[in-house]
Amino acid sequence: MYKYDNYDQRIVDERVAQFREQTERYLAGELTEEQFLPLRLQNGLYVQRYAPMLRVAVPYGLMSSDQVRKLAHIARTYDKGYAHISTRTNVQFNWPELARVPDILEELASVQMHAIQTSGNCIRNTTTDQYAGVVDGELVDPRPYCEIIRQWSTFHPEFAFLPRKFKIAVNSHEDDDRAATLLHDVGIKIVRNKAGELGYAVYVGGGLGRTPIVASLVKPFLPEKHLLTYLDAILRVYNLNGRRDNKYKARIKILVKAMGVEAFAAKVDEEWQHLVDGPGTLTDEEINRIKGHFTPPTYEKLESENAELIAHLAENKAFANWYGRNVVKHKQPGYAIVTLTLKKLGTPPGDLTDKQLDVAADLADQYSFGEIRSTHEQNLVLADVKLSDLFDVWQKAKANGFATPNLGLLTDMICCPGGDFCALANAKSIPVAEALQEKFDDLDYLHDLGEIDLNISGCMNACGHHHIGHIGILGVDKKGEEFYQVSLGGSSSTDASVGKILGPSFARVDMPNVIEKILAVYVESRIEGERFIDTYRRVGHTPFKERVYAKSN
């Protein structure tokens, strides 16, 4: 993974000093609430319902075991003993004390971490495939490009006060998109042109929120070295022309729509003509320097099958269930990718304790070259586990509460913090997730249902990605009461689509039954091997709608 050099470290250290001084001025009354707001936001610090919330950046979801141990230490020392993985693969603390945040940032800086630009109207953490570098079917490892973007976007002097937040994702997989790339302000797909040269297909204007929309292709092929000058051009066009009069119309997707994709692309190109081949152009040395930080670990030469594993799978059904669900094929023979799920009954999705963080760090050291990943589905990943170690890993993960074998299943939900923590919420989201986990706890039934993305957001801001869940749930406020709107047919994958609203919203107590009816229609209508989303696309909206809103007699 990327290791800071002296320059990187100094920038992060300077940031700690800067924020310490800003916090002091705020506490001394020299900065108004309004003036401090964007400063603390650009440092990931929100003021939430009960206390500030600090969001720590995990660039493209990659952490070392030392970093994870530091997070455990922070959870223990400055918080109430737990942390939360967000849908941007960042880590959130819900109870830090404002005056101690500079100390937390200093602790983070000591392990090459920070909270820079995890919030505010600036360029946010770049995300990518959680299986980057270890999965079959990838063109190249996308992470060096994410790191290049991270450095370019960190304290970019021209783009610190954009009309609205700005999110970039990079995908390099030929037929999968685990990063929901097309639902970002800028989605970058790494491709080769006919001549075999590496470059990017650049999509602009995707996003969730109030106006969910899939991004449009503005540049079918951008050569590798032009990444940053082209991004500069996009951002400059957006910074100057994006709407600033209405925050719901301020994302770049609205600008692209208003101008039309072609006119927008032409404007970006015109701007880019002034920048292309200038000093912002990437050099081979720089690309290679960054790539040098992402070389594969020293794998052992192993068989692609392991007799011990096969024996355990035959003997132990629970292990086999977990293996079937939470373990994914690795491109290196004899290794596997393991997801540690954070979706256990009784725990809010994505939450984990300081102890679990420590255990995850230990597992990484012992079994996975000391690295851990966080995913936008709010789980953790050990990317390089030997097949012969899987049984041990499972036992330890199980003992520590992150081996629920539900990866990709209904109960592997995405859920935002909602009304329990978030000041913007219209409704709580965690209790809905809990009620569903409780109702659908029969693993055989869940496995029979197969892959279903169920996503929950507590308000239109869509942090829980409800639009792109196969089943989406959105908290709404009806005359001061919490209601929930259901949508069906969303997808974040290469076939990205935005879900369609089913009809009038429901009270919280009715939600488990509503979901049950939707699932029943699927089970009755599916043909062999069809996933929920496929059945929905085939049979359409109506049968679901009719069943859910049928008058009971």
Place this chain on the structure above:
Amino acid sequence: MQNLINQNAILNDEWHLLDSADEASSLVNAIVSGDFALNNAEAVMAAKCGILLTPDAQLEDYKALLSAVPLVAIEFPAFADGRGYSLARLLKERYQFEGEIRAIGDVLIDQLFFMKRCGFDTYALKDGLSAEKALNYFQTFQDPYQMAYDKKDPLFRRKA
């Protein structure tokens, strides 16, 4: 305007904003609105006025004026309106504007470092801020990653 600084010192302000209502007054050392400048281009160029640009200004319209005026003031109606950063860079890097670029309006100290990087020369700080203190906020980061007006190369080229 009080509280005027550049990145090294507190300055005396030689300029005054021309109220568009009293067009008759002298143009000497006056900063005129963009519209006034476009409508009275010759007089403005002859008198070497400054021009005040709002963040929605289309720089292309001012091309002819830019070669003749000594000062462009860019207004920040709110510090969170970041258009002025792009305008400043474009003025200096694309339009080769050689005069002074001044930030006016909601100009606070925590944005000075970014403004300097984008090509601003002087800063009319918002009322109530200490100009003396503000002078300490131009060096927040010693070696930032990006190229901008103040650094012609990005860090990866400067390092090499």
